[in-house]
Amino acid sequence: MSESSVDIALKMLDPELPVPSYAHEGDAGADLCAREDVTLEPGQRALVPTGVSLALPTGFVGLIHPRSGLATKHGLTVVNAPGTVDAGYRGELKVTLLNTDATTPIVLKRGDRIAQLVIQRVERARFIQVQELDDTARGAGGFGSTGGFEAATTSH
């Protein structure tokens, strides 16, 4: 199966770090590495530089997602997941990591793969202000209007 791809200019601020790349054909995320060592105490967050800057074409966005293995094994997540990289941004990509573990520090070394970058096409909206919106089956129902877990039900 052939994949569609787009050329995106990328600048490495630290030439010794690996260029983001996809581990397998079909992968959506290219791993980003830490440019510096960082230790996150339990509950601590830190803004971690990746050494990568991009020139995304207009109509694209970069989304910085957590890596599932690090999340599951160590409780490492991205606070603002997915981080939004605007097409016009030319600065260094940085990742706001959070150690959600209650007891164990997370020790990251320069070059460790800390997050993954997903490139997507995006639409820009023209927001048309109106007085009334059209009716739908959902209407204003949300925030659990269709039900939830049994365990989440409070019994009185």
Ligand SMILES: O=c1ccn([C@H]2C[C@H](O)[C@@H](COP(=O)(O)OP(=O)(O)OP(=O)(O)O)O2)c(=O)[nH]1
């Ligand atoms: O995880 C992230 C999120 C954002 N950015 C960069 C790229 C993005 O284009 C810029 C601004 O991000 P965002 O709009 O989310 O932050 P803001 O707090 O709204 O800042 P600004 O006022 O500069 O838009 O910061 C990152 O490097 N990593």
Ligand SMILES: [Mg+2]
């Ligand atoms: Mg913003």
